[in-house]
Amino acid sequence: GQNIDQPTEMTATEGAIVQINCTYQTSGFNGLFWYQQHAGEAPTFLSYNVLDGLEEKGRFSSFLSRSKGYSYLLLKELQMKDSASYLCAALNSNYQLIWGAGTKLIIKP
Amino acid sequence: GAVVSQHPSWVICKSGTSVKIECRSLDFQATTMFWYRQFPKQSLMLMATSNEGSKATYEQGVEKDKFLINHASLTLSTLTVTSAHPEDSSFYICSARDLLSGEISEQFFGPGTRLTVL
Numbered sequence: 001g002q003n004i005d006q007p008t009e010m011t012a013t014e015g016a017i018v019q020i021n022c023t024y025q026t027s028g029f030n031g032l033f034w035y036q037q038h039a040g041e042a043p044t045f046l047s048y049n050v051l052d053g054l055e056e057k058g059r060f061s062s063f064l065s066r067s068k069g070y071s072y073l074l075l076k077e078l079q080m081k082d083s084a085s086y087l088c089a090a091l092n093s094n095y096q097l098i099w100g101a102g103t104k105l106i107i108k109p
Numbered sequence: 110g111a112v113v114s115q116h117p118s119w120v121i122c123k124s125g126t127s128v129k130i131e132c133r134s135l136d137f138q139a140t141t142m143f144w145y146r147q148f149p150k151q152s153l154m155l156m157a158t159s160n161e162g163s164k165a166t167y168e169q170g171v172e173k174d175k176f177l178i179n180h181a182s183l184t185l186s187t188l189t190v191t192s193a194h195p196e197d198s199s200f201y202i203c204s205a206r207d208l209l210s211g212e213i214s215e216q217f218f219g220p221g222t223r224l225t226v227l
Contacts (some may be wrong), residue, residue, distance in 0.1 A: 033215065042202050042218035043153070087152065097143075098218065101152040 002026045004100035006088050011106045012078055020073045020086050020103045028093020034062050034073045035087040037102065043087055046073070075105075083107045111137045113205050115133065115219035122193055123227055129189045130222045132203030138183040139205035144176075147200045159186040193226045200224075 003025045012018040022031065031050035039058035049055055049071060051076040060076040064082035073086055112135040121127050132142055142159040157178050158166045165178035177189040186205075190197055200223050204216040 005172070035218075040200075040223075041220075042200060042221045045215045051162045062215075096158075097155070099155070 001092075002092065002098045004088055004090060004098055006086075006100040006103045008101070009106065011068065011108060012075075014078055014080060014107055016078050016109050017076050018022065018078060018105065020075075020088075022071045022088035022100060024067045024069050024071070024088070024090040024098070025101075026090045026092040026098050029066065030091040030095060031063075032069075032071045033091070033097070035089065037085045037087055039042075046086075051083070054097045065078065076086055078107050080107050080109070111135075111205075111207055111217040113203065113217045113219040115203055115222050118220060119223040119226045125192055126193050127189055127191045128193055128224060129187055130201055130203075130224075132186045132188070132205070132219050134207075134217070135207045137205075137207045137217075139207065140183060141201055142180060142186040142205045143220045144178060144186075144188050145202045145204065147202060147221075149199060152165065153175045154204065156188075161186075174199075190224065193224070198224055198226045 001032045004024045007053045031046050034046040036046050037043040047062035049062050052066055054063045083101045085102040085104050087102045114133045117130045120128055140161045144156045145153040146156050155168050156171045159178045161179040161180045161183050167173045170171050175191055180186040200221050202221040204218045
């Protein structure tokens with residue numbers, strides 16, 4: 001079957017760094033997406049990885065290891081506005097997005 | 110970035126009535142749009158894939174006669190919840206891929222429609 005695993009909830013301190021992990025099992029693979037979703041709002045795109053390695057975009061970075069079926073989202077210099085759910089989604093061979101349940105990130109002052 | 114709109118943003122209706130939700134890509138064309146449902150504190154659940162000019166592809170367990178999807182143009186898809194019941198109350202979100210970007214591209218999400226059925 002197809003499956004995405006990510007932690008349900010994480011807590012971090014303002015100004016710190018947090019890493020949100022995601023493991024995936026899909027029928028074929030065409031890349032991995034990370035989305036941010038604030039409560040009551042639709043998801044917004046953060047990153048897309050299809051090759052192994054780290055992609056850096058400002059305070060956010062995303063890493064992919066295809067051989068391990070593993071990705072992480074790294075958030076630096078955390079701000080209170082980063083409190084949200086972070087959704088990991090893998091694109092399978094049929095170009096369908098398989099979604100994780102999301103990781104709720106709580107930022108404390 | 111590309112913009113997707115949804116209308117209405119929220120709707121409250123009586124049990125047994127039908128509700129139509131519109132999803133529009135404002136500055137790009139989308140042959141494929143996706144309809145999701147999200148219950149509180151749960152992840153997105155894909156309901157169906159809407160293809161312009163053809164029938165929608167529904168996910169397992171989603172009743173196609175209850176959730177009618179029409180993708181009339183490259184910029185508009187509609188979801189009609191027929192004979193809505195309280196258990197249909199949820200957050201409905203559409204998304205679209207830019208035709209020019211192909212299948213390996215990000216999905217742009219609409220702002221969502223919160224449906225409450227009394």
